[in-house]
Amino acid sequence: MKITVLQYLGILFLNVLITCQALRHHKFVVRDAPYTKLCSTKNILTVNGQFPGPTLYVTKGETIIVDVYNRANYNITIHWHGVNQPRYPWSDGPEYITQCPIRPGGKFSQKVIFSEEEGTLWWHAHSDWSRATVHGMIVVKPTPGTTYPFPKPHKEVPIILGEWWKKDIVEVYNEFRRTGGDANISDAYTINGQPGDQYPCSSNETFKLRVDYGKTYLLRMVNAAVQDILFFAISKHQVTIVGSDGNYVKPLKVDYITISPGQTMDVLLEANQPLGQYYMASKVYSSATGVEFDNTTTTAIIQYRGNYIPSSTTPSLPSLPASDDIMASINLISQLRSLNDNQHQIDVPLNITTNLFFTTSVNTLPCSNDSTCALPGNNRLSASMNNISFQLPSNNNILQAYYNNISGVFGENFPNVPPLLFDFTGNNLPAYLTTPSVATEVNVLEYNSTVELVLQSTNILAGTEHPIHLHGHNFYVVGWGFGNFDKDKDPLNYNLVDPPYQNTVAMPKNGWTAIRFRAQNPGVWFVHCHLERHVSWGMAMTFIVKNGDKTEEQMLPPPPDMPQC
CATH class of the missing domain: 2.60.40.420 (Cupredoxins -  blue copper proteins)
Structure with a gap:
């Protein structure tokens, strides 16, 4: 009988130990842990006590083994999103598609085979809605002797967009299944696990990226939200998209991006504005008539290093499209192009069978x-x-x-x-x-x-x-x-x-x-x-x-x- 993964009973949560064995040995422990947001603390499912979970670093073409130990009372699966797993669907992860869930007390050693992917991908639970908190980034580095098809950035920064409910996600999920209606909307969006200082009780934990004037930063972005397409922008700054879904694209400079749940992007930020503080912000895109949505905005802060007098006012928000701006939602699908150079060739099927x-x-x-x-x-x-x-x-x-x-x-x-x-x-x-x-x-x-x-x-x-x-x-x-x-x-x-x-x-x-x-x-x-x-x-x-x-x-x-x- 199928057991719902997301069944929170007090502090009884899923415990999963993940061990990655390759050239380096990584140890991920998935457990429930207290997490504070919006003036309250609740237990959530985390990896190594972190939300989002830790970033996994691999090299293009590498194969790793991930040992998943389920130490909880409920089932789990893990999916490596965007990893093609050539000839080896056994470790792909969606429950009841390529595997039965890992039972409490069970273990599954997942072989994760990287092939053509290079850039930013991610991993997440693939059982009911447990991916709301069970997720993290994968960074696939170029093979030794090669490098990025753009100037090496000063620093690489993970930016994971997420979604947060005050209720336990299991309550949201169970009510959704019981009533047959739409799910309760989230109470906040997050950047790297925090909603930002536009929400109550979040100022001290708001994510801050400290930058040096004149330097370029590679933002590795994931939309891990459960339900929503999101807009994202940085006040007073343009960004340049150089990759999407583990593949490079022709550089595209934009004022904002639209990123779907499951999608990843590699984005260059040039720190070229006067010294000060600037908001990065994200909010929902939602076009369905009569459907409720979370109409809040999550923020993080770009803070320049240097000698200057901090402003007494909060940073200004970037200009983001209206939540129902359909044309803004498709701005990237109409502009993204594969890099398609000698080192990154493509092979579009022409003769369709x-x-x-x-x-x-x-x-x-x-x-x-x-x-x-x-x-x-x-x-x-x-x-x-x-x-x-x-x-x-x-x-x-x-x-x-x-x-x-x-x-x-x-x-x-x-x-x-x-x-x-x-x-x-x-x-x-x-x-x-x-x-x-x-x-x-x-x-x-x-x-x-x-x-x-x-x-x-x-x-x-x-x-x-x-x-x-x-x-x-x-x-x-x-x-x-x-x-x-x-x-x-x-x-x-x-x-x-x-x-x-x-x-x-x-x-x-x-x-x-x-x-x-x-x-x-x-x-x-x-x-x-x-x-x-x-x-x-x-x-x-x-x-x-x-x-x-x-x-x-x-x-x-x-x-x-x-x-x-």
Whole structure:
């Protein structure tokens, strides 16, 4: 029987010991610890007593072993977000997809295989909403003898954006599941674990970055928020984006950035303003009509070193777009370009063998007869891809069932195109479209197939953005647009020269995004919206990439200590 990870009982929390063995030995201890925010103290799940967790430093192409010991009363899994794990899905981490959760008292040694990634990635729990506090950064350094494709910065600084509730996250999650409605909005956003001095009781703990005039700083950024796309900017300063999702991009100077949950960015900050203090700030982007959101702003401080008289007033806030500014939300998807030089070449698939078209929708489903849900007619909120609300298995995981030819765990009938064609982004859509089917279906890809996947958002119930994350592969974002995708006209405007190479991309509200990738990583790979409420409602699917003919094109065998269901 599945046990919810996020079940806080007093101070009884999950304890996970993580040991990283490579050229250097790292020891991460995940435990519950007291943490103070917004004038109150509560126990949260932490790694080494830190929130966010410690940064893991590796070298491009390195393989590490992470020993995960679960010393708590509840289950856990860990996902290495953006690490492709070539031929080795066993350590990817999403519960009931590639592994059963690690039981209390259990251990799982996860082999984490880095390959083409370079730059900033992150790790997080992948079981229910435990990633709210169980997360940390991964820094993938260039291989020895190579360096960054930009001048070496004076210092590298982690900037992790997060989300905070005064309630225990388990209470938020359990109420969300019980009522069938939307989740309670967060009480604050955070920068490096602190909401900033715009919130009560936070002034002493606000993150400060001390800088020297004339120096350049590399900000390694992660959006670890559970539910929200975020805007970020620094007062009086522009920043230059040089990387995204573990890949370099052509330098792009901007006044602000838009960063989706799951996305990472490498950003250069030039300390070129008069000596003083300046706010960095982040707030939500939310476009769905009638949906509540946390309308607060988190801050941290850029403080110049030197002799000057500090201002008697608080620093000024940077100018951030309005929370519903749709055009501002897509400013980066329209401008990011892969670096594509001699040292960082790209290989965009041109001859497509597999064309896929997936819709993403917010839906409703009827509640069971013995429950009362929040929506009229005893309905609950749901979500789907191609009109299928994805249901996790409960007594096995898809990878082990596939590898061992166990029937009854999943079907292979996830459609290449939606079963119903309609005006996806139209208004006043008919009521029958709101109810999806519920199933555990996968889509099977031939090894080495070249895939174009068009992701089309719909306006069923509420049109909004969906940050979609593909496990096991990076993809080229070759096109995007508003409205319904036109298969005859829109591909004419694709960027097939230097599109960005991502693992997470935000679909525009009532629009579409086209991605391309090569299915060269055999195994089972999850695809899902990185807004936790949406994936909990079923906005997900799974690819199975079949083995190739050669030994080096086939899945490696499982480790001996795979967790059992």
